[in-house]
Amino acid sequence: MSAVRALRAARDAGVRIGVDGDALTLEAEAAPPAAVLDLLTLHKPGVVALLRSGSDGWSGENWLALFDEHAARAEFDDTLPITSAENRAFACCVAEWLNRNPAGSPPGRCLGCGGSEHAHDALLPFGTEQTGHAWLHSRCWPAWRANRKDAAVAALAVFEIHETRTSP
Structure with missing residues (x-):
């Protein structure tokens, strides 16, 4: 699984994700499934990169x-x-x-x-x-x-x- 798939899995589970420095911020109505949290942890650098704006x-x-x-x-x-x-x-x-x-x-x-x-x-x-x-x-x-x-x-x-x- 990749950062893109981890981000999509989190979104599908109702998790809103943001970036604060190098940290991810998570908001959800209910606790996210452990599998989603594990994916976000595993692919954190890639997820942070996906959420940051580039020079464009x-x-x-x-x-x-x-x-x-x-x-x-x-x-x-x-x-x-x-x-x-x-x-x-x-x-x-x-x-x-x-x-x-x-x-x-x-x-x-x-x-x-x-x-x-x-x-x-x-x-x-x-x-x-x-x-x-x-x-x-x-x-x-x-x-x-x-x-x-x-x-x-x-x-x-x-x-x-x-x-x-x-x-x-």
Whole structure:
């Protein structure tokens, strides 16, 4: 069992969990089952990490809620099979992570290679006005984009949000 599953088991048992420093705070109408307390103790560092907000302002709990919401909508509203629904939800989470963790660079320098603009190799802005631009040569964009997606996938994997592999 993981921190994500321990947190879900606690929530299913009616336990409200918070973080105070490095300690977990628990509130419940009735005493939680011993098995739930054991899971929370065993996975305490991971549960604390799930409940803390990251630099993007979201906690692991927020990411799990976003994933669950998109997966449920795709499965029930769009009638997709569960694997397809979860893969769509994963793609939505990757896009949201990229939006919440923008990469910008000063004009005149390629974020991919560090080089400057040349007459035959213009720097192009990638991004939005709200988050700023990453300036890149067109040849540098594919590798930079792949690295950004890899960073999103790794960040989401911490919360056990991942693409579901389907057999061919």
